Structure formats: structure tokens, C-alpha cells
Amino acid sequence: xxxxxxxxxxxxxxxxxxxxxxxxxxxxxxxxxxxxxxxxxxxxxxxxxxxxxxxxxxxxxxxxxxxxxxxxxxxxxxxxxxxxxxxxxxxxxxxxxxxxxxxxxxxxxxxxxxxxxxxxxxxxxxxxxxxxxxxxxxxxxxxxxxxxxxxxxxxxxxxxxxxxxxxxxx
Amino acid sequence: xxxxxxxxxxxxxxxxxxxxxxxxxxxxxxxxxxxxxxxxxxxxxxxxxxxxxxxxxxxxxxxxxxxxxxxxxxxxxxxxxxxxxxxxxxxxxxxxxxxxxxxxxxxxxxxxxxxxxxxxxxxxxxxxxxxxxxxxxxxxxxxxxxxxxxxxxxxxxxxxxxxxxxxxxxxxxxxxxxxxxxxxxxxxxxxxxxxxxxxxxxxxxxxxxxxxxxxxxxxxxxxxxxxxx
Numbered sequence: 394x395x396x397x398x399x400x401x402x403x404x405x406x407x408x409x410x411x412x413x414x415x416x417x418x419x420x421x422x423x424x425x426x427x428x429x430x431x432x433x434x435x436x437x438x439x440x441x442x443x444x445x446x447x448x449x450x451x452x453x454x455x456x457x458x459x460x461x462x463x464x465x466x467x468x469x470x471x472x473x474x475x476x477x478x479x480x481x482x483x484x485x486x487x488x489x490x491x492x493x494x495x496x497x498x499x500x501x502x503x504x505x506x507x508x509x510x511x512x513x514x515x516x517x518x519x520x521x522x523x524x525x526x527x528x529x530x531x532x533x534x535x536x537x538x539x540x541x542x543x544x545x546x547x548x549x550x551x552x553x554x555x556x557x558x559x560x561x562x563x
Numbered sequence: 564x565x566x567x568x569x570x571x572x573x574x575x576x577x578x579x580x581x582x583x584x585x586x587x588x589x590x591x592x593x594x595x596x597x598x599x600x601x602x603x604x605x606x607x608x609x610x611x612x613x614x615x616x617x618x619x620x621x622x623x624x625x626x627x628x629x630x631x632x633x634x635x636x637x638x639x640x641x642x643x644x645x646x647x648x649x650x651x652x653x654x655x656x657x658x659x660x661x662x663x664x665x666x667x668x669x670x671x672x673x674x675x676x677x678x679x680x681x682x683x684x685x686x687x688x689x690x691x692x693x694x695x696x697x698x699x700x701x702x703x704x705x706x707x708x709x710x711x712x713x714x715x716x717x718x719x720x721x722x723x724x725x726x727x728x729x730x731x732x733x734x735x736x737x738x739x740x741x742x743x744x745x746x747x748x749x750x751x752x753x754x755x756x757x758x759x760x761x762x763x764x765x766x767x768x769x770x771x772x773x774x775x776x777x778x779x780x781x782x783x784x785x786x787x788x789x790x791x792x
Contacts, residue, residue: 400601407597411589422757422788425593432597503583522577523584550576 395439403435406449409524410456416519417460419508427463431456450530457516457534506556514549517542592790639729639744639753642721642760645698647746650717650764653707670695674704675791676720676759682786684708688716688779696721703759704789708779716765716779720789723760728753737781752780759789 410431414424434455435442442451507515513535520531521542532539671677673695684690691707696719703721710716732742741754750768754761763783767776 395601397601404594404597404601407589407594408586411593412587415587421590422790424587425590425757428589428593429596429600433600436601501583501585503579504585507580507584518580522580525581547573550573554576 395436399439399442400436402448403432403452406452407432409449410452413453413516413519413524414456414460416507416515417457417512427456427460430459430463434459447530450526450533453520453524453526453530454534454536502557502560506553506560509556510549510552514545514552517545518549518553521546638727639742640746642699642701642723642726643744643746643751643753643762643764646717646719646721646751646762646764647749649696649698649705649719650715650749651747653705653717654715670704673702674720675702675722676704676789677791678704678720678787678789680786680788681706682708682718682783685782687711688782706783706787708783710775710779714765714767716763716767716783718783718787719762719764720756720787721760721762722758722791723755724758726755726760728755736777739781739784741780741784750776752776752784754784756789758791761787761789 407428411424411428414427414431415421418424418427431452435452438455442448507518510518517531517535520526520534521528526534528539528542532542535542535545670693681693682688682690688708688710691709693704693706696703696705698719698721701721701723703719706718708716708718728742729744732744733740734743736752739754741752744751744753745768748768749764749766752761752763761784763780765776765779767773767779
């Protein structure tokens with residue numbers, strides 16, 4: 394049974410997890426569900442958390458795994474590049490308005506461009522650049538080596554710059 | 564390739580992401596739901612007592628195992644039957660105490676569901692009224708509409724945490740994936756909005772008219788956001 398202290402420490406990261414969930418699902422009700430499910434799982438599996446390791450990274454890992462499990466990203470039949478990232482944009486969330494509509498709802502060019510990135514690219518940027526996590530933590534969350542994380546960050550930024558250039562020239 | 568000083572444009576983009584992207588804060592109801600879940604777990608002293616009850620439950624389960632199993636389809640069908648009955652009642656006798664504001668306080672208090680956003684009609688669907696409902700032992704809210712041909716459409720939102728959608732009946736509709744369930748000559752789109760089960764009922768279910776029913780679904784789905792109050 395998780396201790397009240399453990400639960401309080403988990404709740405400290407609620408806003409950060411919700412922010413990540415919003416950028417993953419791009420749908421507020423889905424983000425609500427995803428974050429609640431993440432906490433339920435964290436409390437249920439509290440005994441598996443190793444004290445001394447990063448609670449924040451552990452929670453993000455649960456959230457992303459839950460997202461992938463619930464929305465069955467793995468079942469999509471997409472061609473993947475060497476680092477496991479699809480080469481084109483596909484909707485990640487199957488019971489939400491499609492990307493075009495959501496992207497047009499985005500507030501800024503940057504948000505719009507980010508929403509167009511595949512999940513694997515979007516996640517590494519959000520974790521490393523927005524949340525400021527060490528690459529080792531990002532690798533743990535993404536379930537891949539640090540080298541792959543670096544490669545994805547590089548490619549994600551490359552693609553993001555291209556999208557931003559497109560918006561600026563419109 | 565990596566994030567060191569040799570690639571300043573990468574760093575600049577990284578800083579831009581950190582400073583310019585909007586940050587979304589967890590809504591109060593999510594925070595409250597998680598706290599409630601945590602409090603529930605804190606009642607760990609109940610576990611020994613519950614284990615005794617669990618022993619008794621085992622005997623009950625043995626008995627239940629001999630009964631027909633309930634599938635997700637059964638649960639959804641039961642709710643759809645109730646929602647269709649409510650739609651039929653409204654068709655014949657109209658709403659009991661219809662309110663013209665879905666965000667009305669009485670409606671919220673009686674239904675336990677708050678509509679953060681409600682579809683109030685457009686050039687295709689005219690909003691007739693809203694009312695609290697109690698269907699299949701669940702509180703909820705119903706919104707009634709009519710289209711230019713006089714065909715009635717009823718939206719119902721019910722407390723239904725964990726409602727399992729029948730996967731085989733789900734259809735892709737303009738980026739959404741609701742289930743289409745039929746009952747007594749009516750059709751109902753079924754989808755979930757957090758802990759709320761949502762239904763859109765009409766008799767517009769023939770193959771020729773399915774496009775119109777899909778269109779109504781998209782209008783109502785995109786324009787209505789129920790949350791447990």
C-alpha cells in the first residue's frame with residue numbers, strides 16, 4: 394500500500410504529467426482519463442517503485458506506456474525508419490478529431506508544428522526540452538538507448554524547423 | 564547529432580520550445596478525482612475485513628459462474644434500450660420539465676452532470692430543451708433536438724464510469740470512433756466522455772440515411788462536453 398507521503402510526492406508532478414498528456418492526446422477529456430489512469434496505476438504498483446530513483450521519470454513512463462497501451466499505437470501498420478519512427482504523420486488518438494482539426498486549434502505555429510510530429514518525436518522533445526529531463530531519464534521513459542534519444546531529438550528538431558519554415562512562408 | 568554547443572540552432576529551438584509552448588494545468592476535477600482515489604487507498608485498514616468478505620464472495624462467484632456471462636455488448640445494450648425508451652417517451656409526450664438552458668443549475672444538481680459546452684442547435688438541428696433523466700439506475704441529462712424534416716434526435720449523457728464500448732460495432736465517423744447500437748427500430752451512437760457515457764438516439768438508421776445520422780453525431784459530439792459534477 395502506498396504511503397500518504399508517496400501519494401503526495403506523486404501529486405507534485407500532476408501538472409507536468411497533464412501537460413504531457415495534453416500534447417500526447419491533443420484532447421482534454423482523453424488527457425483527463427489518461428492522467429487519472431496513470432495515477433491509479435502508480436498507486437497500484439507503488440511497491441515496484443525503487444526509492445532513490447526518479448519518481449518523476451517513473452510517472453512519465455507509466456503515462457506514456459498507458460497511452461500506448463490504450464490507443465494501441467503498436468497496432469498501426471506503418472513503415473518505420475531505423476529509429477522506430479514513422480516517416481509520415483498519422484493520427485495518434487483514434488476517438489478524437491483528426492489531426493487537421495486539432496492542429497488548426499493550436500495556439501501558435503510552434504504548437505501547431507509540434508502537433509504534426511509523430512509521437513516518438515514529440516515525446517522526446519517534450520521530455521528533454523520542455524520538461525528538461527536528463528537524456529538517461531528520457532531513454533528510460535521511451536524504452537530505448539540514449540543514442541536513439543539523441544538521434545530522435547536531432548531528427549525531431551530538423552523536422553520541426555522545416556514545419557516552422559513552411560508556416561513562416563505562408 | 565547531440566545537444567552540445569556545436570549546434571546552436573538546436574539549442575535555440577530547444578529554448579523556444581521550453582519558453583513558448585503553452586503549458587496545460589490539470590483541471591480541478593482531475594486533481595480531485597486523483598485525491599479521492601488516493602484517499603480510497605489510504606483506507607488500507609479495511610483490507611483484513613474485506614478479505615473476510617472476499618471469502619464469502621468466492622462462494623457467490625462459484626454460483627455466478629454457472630450463470631450466463633455479461634459481455635460489454637450486454638452492458639451497452641441495456642443502456643441503449645433505456646435511452647431509446649426515454650427517446651420514445653419524449654417523442655410521444657415531450658419533455659417532462661424541459662429547460663431551455665442545458666447549463667441550468669437545477670439540471671446540474673439533479674443530473675450530477677455539468678455540461679461545460681452544450682450543442683444548442685444550428686441550421687440542421689433545432690434545440691428543443693434539456694431535462695434530467697434517471698435511466699437504468701443512473702443519473703443523467705437529456706437534450707432534445709428536431710431536424711428540418713421533423714425527425715427527433717435525443718442526446719443522453721449518463722454516469723457510466725468504465726463503460727466498455729463494443730469494439731465490433733465501432734465505426735470511424737469524421738475522426739471519432741463511436742459504436743452504433745440498434746434497439747427496437749432506433750439507432751444510437753455510443754461513446755465515452757471521461758466517466759460519462761454518451762448516446763445519440765434517432766430513428767434515422769436506414770443505410771440511405773446513415774450519412775445524415777453521422778452528420779448529426781459529429782455536430783453534437785463536437786459541441787457537447789459533459790463532465791461529472
